[in-house]
Amino acid sequence: MSAQQSALGNLLADVAKAVRDMSDDEFEKLVKGELRPSISFKERGSGIKGRKPSPILSEERLRSIQTKLDAARTREEGHQIVQEAFPMKEGLFIFAKFLDLPVQRKDKIEKIQDKIVTATVGRRLSSEAIRGGYSAK
Amino acid sequence: MQIVSVINYKGGVGKTTLTANLAAELAFRGKRVLLLDMDAQCSLTFSFVTPDYWRDELGGDGTTGSDKTIKSWFDGIGDDDLETPELGSLIVPNLKVAESLPDNGGKIDLIPSHLGLINVDLDLAYMLSGVPPGRVKRQLAKVYGLLRSHLGKYVAEAKYDIVLIDCPPNFNIVTKNAIVASDGILIPAKPDYLSTLGIDYLVRSYGSLVKEFNTGSGSDDIHPEILGVVFTMIQIHGGQPIRAQRDYMQLSNISVFSSQIRENKTIFASAPEDGIPVVLHGYKQPTYSSIVSEIESLAVEFCEKAGVK
Numbered sequence: 001m002s003a004q005q006s007a008l009g010n011l012l013a014d015v016a017k018a019v020r021d022m023s024d025d026e027f028e029k030l031v032k033g034e035l036r037p038s039i040s041f042k043e044r045g046s047g048i049k050g051r052k053p054s055p056i057l058s059e060e061r062l063r064s065i066q067t068k069l070d071a072a073r074t075r076e077e078g079h080q081i082v083q084e085a086f087p088m089k090e091g092l093f094i095f096a097k098f099l100d101l102p103v104q105r106k107d108k109i110e111k112i113q114d115k116i117v118t119a120t121v122g123r124r125l126s127s128e129a130i131r132g133g134y135s136a137k
Numbered sequence: 138m139q140i141v142s143v144i145n146y147k148g149g150v151g152k153t154t155l156t157a158n159l160a161a162e163l164a165f166r167g168k169r170v171l172l173l174d175m176d177a178q179c180s181l182t183f184s185f186v187t188p189d190y191w192r193d194e195l196g197g198d199g200t201t202g203s204d205k206t207i208k209s210w211f212d213g214i215g216d217d218d219l220e221t222p223e224l225g226s227l228i229v230p231n232l233k234v235a236e237s238l239p240d241n242g243g244k245i246d247l248i249p250s251h252l253g254l255i256n257v258d259l260d261l262a263y264m265l266s267g268v269p270p271g272r273v274k275r276q277l278a279k280v281y282g283l284l285r286s287h288l289g290k291y292v293a294e295a296k297y298d299i300v301l302i303d304c305p306p307n308f309n310i311v312t313k314n315a316i317v318a319s320d321g322i323l324i325p326a327k328p329d330y331l332s333t334l335g336i337d338y339l340v341r342s343y344g345s346l347v348k349e350f351n352t353g354s355g356s357d358d359i360h361p362e363i364l365g366v367v368f369t370m371i372q373i374h375g376g377q378p379i380r381a382q383r384d385y386m387q388l389s390n391i392s393v394f395s396s397q398i399r400e401n402k403t404i405f406a407s408a409p410e411d412g413i414p415v416v417l418h419g420y421k422q423p424t425y426s427s428i429v430s431e432i433e434s435l436a437v438e439f440c441e442k443a444g445v446k
């Protein structure tokens with residue numbers, strides 16, 4: 001493979017990744033022509049190739065936060081857990097994606113956090129309230 | 138013989154459509170299926186017979202004075218002066234759907250519904266008037282157990298492989314009879330916020346009914362099992378449900394079928410005006426094939442979970 005081929009391949013792979021990362025809404029808009037892609041080029045940082053996902057965001061870590069949320073008794077407690085675990089938007093966003101929630105990169109931190117707490121602690125509390133102590137077993 | 142109630146508090150979730158197609162697919166696979174339409178909307182009935190036949194021959198709207206629907210059975214058990222018809226005598230003869238089934242022993246029998254079924258609750262309340270307060274619980278449990286005891290004969294004779302009951306979207310005496318008679322509960326649902334709350338509401342009503350029956354009846358305890366939730370009207374995008382729906386499909390406190398039914402207005406809108414459920418139509422287009430394979434996969438998973446041999 002020539003260097004040119006390889007560079008072109010990488011470029012297309014980047015485009016593919018950008019498409020994969022789109023939300024359903026964004027994708028639909030793109031198809032309808034309501035969204036326009038914008039491409040920019042940056043200097044490649046020296047260490048970029050060997051970059052691993054930071055340990056904060058390992059799957060194991062994400063799973064452990066999920067387990068903590070499963071045990072939270074109130075929504076406030078849920079918010080606290082999420083805030084402490086993901087003070088930055090990037091981590092919060094990755095966690096929301098891990099939970100398969102409909103979030104977008106442009107969403108505000110508060111909104112993503114709300115979505116996470118609602119989908120985990122909130123759903124469980126709502127469900128328990130309506131079930132009134134009965135279970136599906 | 139397994140008896141399964143199909144129920145959801147929310148209307149319009151595709152419950153009747155799923156019941157008709159599941160029945161058709163099971164019959165196609167050689168199963169003997171009995172359908173009981175217990176919803177006053179009569180949608181399951183209209184999935185197999187025309188409304189004019191239902192009005193003129195089955196007396197489903199009460200204008201002919203002769204009632205050959207499930208309501209005549211409820212009227213009979215609620216009134217000592219009326220005869221209670223044998224359930225089997227209410228089966229609609231010669232359903233058109235039989236022509237679309239192969240000759241492998243499979244069949245669909247249907248006991249039709251009646252518009253007046255909506256008032257049955259009030260009528261049965263009479264049965265409890267005059268009952269001394271200390272005996273109300275016991276009498277109620279007896280009333281809820283009537284369908285169960287009448288279906289007992291069919292169970293003993295193994296007349297069917299599966300009985301599917303299309304329940305109304307409420308928890309009246311009709312629904313309670315269905316649940317008490319059932320081995321399993323199937324819950325079709327749309328993946329959205331209010332629908333998932335509806336599932337929890339149902340779990341509660343079901344739980345308290347089972348408890349009420351088992352403490353009051355004096356007969357054997359019942360243990361209808363929640364077979365699980367089947368998600369319907371799924372919007373597929375890029376080979377999977379759209380994310381907004383996926384968000385409501387991860388239920389941790391109830392079992393969920395892995396089979397799902399996608400949304401397709403083109404195919405489902407006119408169905409089943411011709412008396413034949415979609416799955417037996419044999420259209421030749423890719424979307425139709427995906428829907429058929431979804432219903433096939435549902436039938437297989439259903440047989441496993443419900444223990445249909």
Ligand SMILES: Nc1ncnc2c1ncn2[C@@H]1O[C@H](COP(=O)(O)OP(=O)(O)O)[C@@H](O)[C@H]1O
Nearest residue numbers: 148149150151152153154370399400401402405
């Ligand atoms: N998978 C589906 N895709 C599109 N429309 C559907 C689907 N399932 C059911 N429908 C339509 O939605 C409406 C409600 O369905 P129905 O089975 O009668 O619901 P329910 O019994 O829960 O009230 C009907 O008009 C039916 O044709």
Ligand SMILES: [Mg+2]
Nearest residue numbers: 152153176180
């Ligand atoms: Mg219906």
